[in-house]
Amino acid sequence: MKKVIVPLGPYHPLFEEPEFFELYCDGERVVDVEWHAGYNHRGIEKISESKHWDQVTFLVERICGICSNSHPMAYCNAVENLLGLDIPERAKYIRTIISEMERLHSHFLWVGLAGHFLGYNTVFMWAWKYREPLLDMFEVITGGRNNYSMIKIGGVRRDINDQQIEMLRKMLDGISSQLNMLTKVFLDDPVLQARLVNVGVLTKQDVKNYGAVGPVARASGVDIDIRRDNPYAAYNLVDWKVITRENGDVFDKAVVRLLEGFESVKIIRQCLDRIEHKKGEILAEVREIPAGEGIGRHEALRGEVFHYVRSDGSSSPVRHKIRAPSYVNVPTFKKSSIGQTISDVAIILAGVDPCYCCTERVAIYDANTKKSRDITWPEIVKKSQEKTEQLKKHG
Amino acid sequence: MNLLNIILLFIGWSVFLVVAGLFVLGIERKIAARLQWRVGPPIWQNFTDVIKLSGKEILIPEKANKLVFIIAPFAAFLSALVSGVIIILSLLYGKIMPGDLILLIYLLTVPSLCLFLGASASGNILASVGASREIKLVLAYELPFIAAMILVIFKSGFSTSLYNIIKIQKETGINFLSVAGFLGFFIAFLGIIGKLGIVPFDIAEAETEIAGGVLVEYSGMLLGFYKMTRAILFIVLPVLLMVCFLGGFNGWVGLLKYIVIFVLLVLIKNTNPRVRIDQALRFYWGFTTIIIFISFLFLRV
Numbered sequence: 001m002k003k004v005i006v007p008l009g010p011y012h013p014l015f016e017e018p019e020f021f022e023l024y025c026d027g028e029r030v031v032d033v034e035w036h037a038g039y040n041h042r043g044i045e046k047i048s049e050s051k052h053w054d055q056v057t058f059l060v061e062r063i064c065g066i067c068s069n070s071h072p073m074a075y076c077n078a079v080e081n082l083l084g085l086d087i088p089e090r091a092k093y094i095r096t097i098i099s100e101m102e103r104l105h106s107h108f109l110w111v112g113l114a115g116h117f118l119g120y121n122t123v124f125m126w127a128w129k130y131r132e133p134l135l136d137m138f139e140v141i142t143g144g145r146n147n148y149s150m151i152k153i154g155g156v157r158r159d160i161n162d163q164q165i166e167m168l169r170k171m172l173d174g175i176s177s178q179l180n181m182l183t184k185v186f187l188d189d190p191v192l193q194a195r196l197v198n199v200g201v202l203t204k205q206d207v208k209n210y211g212a213v214g215p216v217a218r219a220s221g222v223d224i225d226i227r228r229d230n231p232y233a234a235y236n237l238v239d240w241k242v243i244t245r246e247n248g249d250v251f252d253k254a255v256v257r258l259l260e261g262f263e264s265v266k267i268i269r270q271c272l273d274r275i276e277h278k279k280g281e282i283l284a285e286v287r288e289i290p291a292g293e294g295i296g297r298h299e300a301l302r303g304e305v306f307h308y309v310r311s312d313g314s315s316s317p318v319r320h321k322i323r324a325p326s327y328v329n330v331p332t333f334k335k336s337s338i339g340q341t342i343s344d345v346a347i348i349l350a351g352v353d354p355c356y357c358c359t360e361r362v363a364i365y366d367a368n369t370k371k372s373r374d375i376t377w378p379e380i381v382k383k384s385q386e387k388t389e390q391l392k393k394h395g
Numbered sequence: 396m397n398l399l400n401i402i403l404l405f406i407g408w409s410v411f412l413v414v415a416g417l418f419v420l421g422i423e424r425k426i427a428a429r430l431q432w433r434v435g436p437p438i439w440q441n442f443t444d445v446i447k448l449s450g451k452e453i454l455i456p457e458k459a460n461k462l463v464f465i466i467a468p469f470a471a472f473l474s475a476l477v478s479g480v481i482i483i484l485s486l487l488y489g490k491i492m493p494g495d496l497i498l499l500i501y502l503l504t505v506p507s508l509c510l511f512l513g514a515s516a517s518g519n520i521l522a523s524v525g526a527s528r529e530i531k532l533v534l535a536y537e538l539p540f541i542a543a544m545i546l547v548i549f550k551s552g553f554s555t556s557l558y559n560i561i562k563i564q565k566e567t568g569i570n571f572l573s574v575a576g577f578l579g580f581f582i583a584f585l586g587i588i589g590k591l592g593i594v595p596f597d598i599a600e601a602e603t604e605i606a607g608g609v610l611v612e613y614s615g616m617l618l619g620f621y622k623m624t625r626a627i628l629f630i631v632l633p634v635l636l637m638v639c640f641l642g643g644f645n646g647w648v649g650l651l652k653y654i655v656i657f658v659l660l661v662l663i664k665n666t667n668p669r670v671r672i673d674q675a676l677r678f679y680w681g682f683t684t685i686i687i688f689i690s691f692l693f694l695r696v
Contacts, residue, residue: 006520006605014603028524028672117603119594119669125431191595191667194674342524343671346604 028341033334048320053289064355069102070300072151074307077296079153090280091155093271096234098150100264105134106301107257110353117350130178133171155283165272176265183258196251200336200348210332213325214303215256220248226299238270250351302353326355412479416626417441430665445619453615458518467513468620474505475627485557486644494555506624507533510609517612525608528672529599535679540586542687546579547639561643569642578690580640587632595667
């Protein structure tokens with residue numbers, strides 16, 4: 001039987017970022033999937049070794065435009081773990097507020113994109129419209145709509161004053177009613193159900209085999225959440241619960257994300273109550289980073305993001321390792337999309353909420369032999385040294 | 396009427412159909428935009444698009460069967476035009492053409508077939524996926540649509556000319572008000588959603604799945620012809636529906652009927668996600684076909 005290769009990517013209306021999936025199809029049915037990464041690699045880990053500890057916070061913020069709070073959060077957790085530092089309580093609450101606002105805006109964004117991939121452009125536009133007040137609020141609080149630069153090693157960069165707390169409360173009232181409406185749209189629309197239920201099912205075992213994290217894992221009934229399992233910031237000081245569903249199809253992934261939105265609203269409200277009409281430190285002083293190593297984890301919007309840093313006592317990290325959630329979530333695609341149709345594959349891939357710029361690794365692809373392999377660490381070092389030599393020679 | 400007159404008549408109404416169709420599509424885009432909290436493009440945006448496309452280079456893929464690839468959009472455009480002019484002739488000039496409803500059923504299938512042929516000839520894998528979807532969709536919606544048309548023919552005492560169908564409705568009341576006619580209108584309406592290829596049945600184009608599908612290799616004026624074909628169909632199909640079920644297009648009331656059908660189409664387009672091709676097939680051959688056959692039972696009611 002001759003299989004047809006249907007390309008999804010590298011440039012495709014489905015993706016916001018360049019990525020290449022080869023779908024081996026038999027008619028409309030997908031029988032195998034090949035994933036080619038490496039269109040978007042920027043070498044952030046390497047850059048961070050040449051930056052000051054404080055600068056790295058703002059460097060990792062630029063890994064992804066959506067997780068622009070998650071990576072600094074995990075990085076600062078890692079550095080504070082290295083230092084054995086406990087940050088001031090007010091800073092903890094502010095970090096939590098920013099993280100949860102980010103989760104809300106990302107889930108709105110995802111719901112919109114899921115609608116767009118299904119050709120439901122009204123949901124797309126409405127969800128993004130509802131996301132606007134959140135972005136405006138970010139601008140009021142942090143000064144930036146998408147890159148907040150709010151987290152610093154030892155605390156946060158800006159305080160939230162009482163006036164802003166009032167604005168936040170008002171914004172949350174609006175957001176929760178709109179979230180309610182979107183949830184109803186998703187839960188009640190029969191055509192949406194026909195497209196999403198029992199599509200791209202991941203069983204509990206699949207999730208464990210692939211090590212998938214975040215909403216993808218929770219939709220399959222795997223009860224993991226870094227915010228609860230390994231508390232940081234103020235997550236153990238407020239009352240909330242982890243949302244899980246059992247079926248593991250795209251519909252459940254949508255439901256998990258929507259219900260998580262309500263939990264986020266709950267968390268932010270509690271944090272606001274705790275910091276209102278109070279003053280306090282927002283930044284613990286950090287003089288120098290001693291030699292040692294630290295790990296930091298954060299439940300980002302798409303799952304656990306992991307940062308590892310090693311210091312030799314100098315002003316920049318010797319090694320900085322980042323693992324973003326999409327790195328483990330995207331390969332589940334291979335399990336969930338085989339046997340489905342091309343139409344479903346589009347939404348299955350969207351159901352993972354993939355973020356390729358977090359995930360990119362360098363891969364070498366030989367066009368003549370059609371073989372690809374990963375690049376190793378000594379090779380990168382050698383190549384970068386060669387480049388430096390070249391630069392020195394030619395100017 | 397001599398030959399010159401006929402040619403002038405055809406050209407005149409063709410221009411009218413294209414202009415009106417693009418205008419209606421412009422309004423459609425505007426309404427969709429307002430529904431989605433956008434400002435939307437200006438109403439004349441579709442004219443600008445077509446004029447721009449006419450100045451663009453036409454790229455023909457190396458692997459394509461060039462003749463079929465180029466002829467398909469023209470054939471689609473012409474068949475849409477001819478079907479439009481036939482309806483206008485019987486509506487406004489009172490021409491009695493026996494069997495023109497049957498001719499219309501054929502002509503209105505041609506644009507979809509041309510899309511299928513052109514896409515198959517383009518040699519692109521995404522286009523061929525789109526083409527296979529298009530032909531499946533044609534098979535799906537034609538069954539209930541043609542059944543609804545046969546219902547109309549039965550209702551009108553086995554007359555197959557549009558003029559007679561309108562005349563009989565004038566004498567005995569419009570088809571829409573009878574049980575069979577109401578169900579038939581409902582089914583034929585579902586059929587024209589498929590024929591227009593709008594959401595939820597834009598499966599053959601499916602931008603986010605197969606990147607435009609059947610249209611993926613088309614550029615320049617060839618794409619422009621497809622756009623104009625779609626614009627004409629946006630006029631012709633609702634008017635055909637009005638002729639068959641709502642007693643024709645008569646003055647301001649006719650315009651109002653057209654607007655009602657148009658608004659329904661826009662609402663359905665903007666409140667539904669795209670369905671899968673197997674779901675579309677099941678929908679048209681299951682639920683829809685059962686309803687239309689039930690409606691045959693109420694033919695004498």
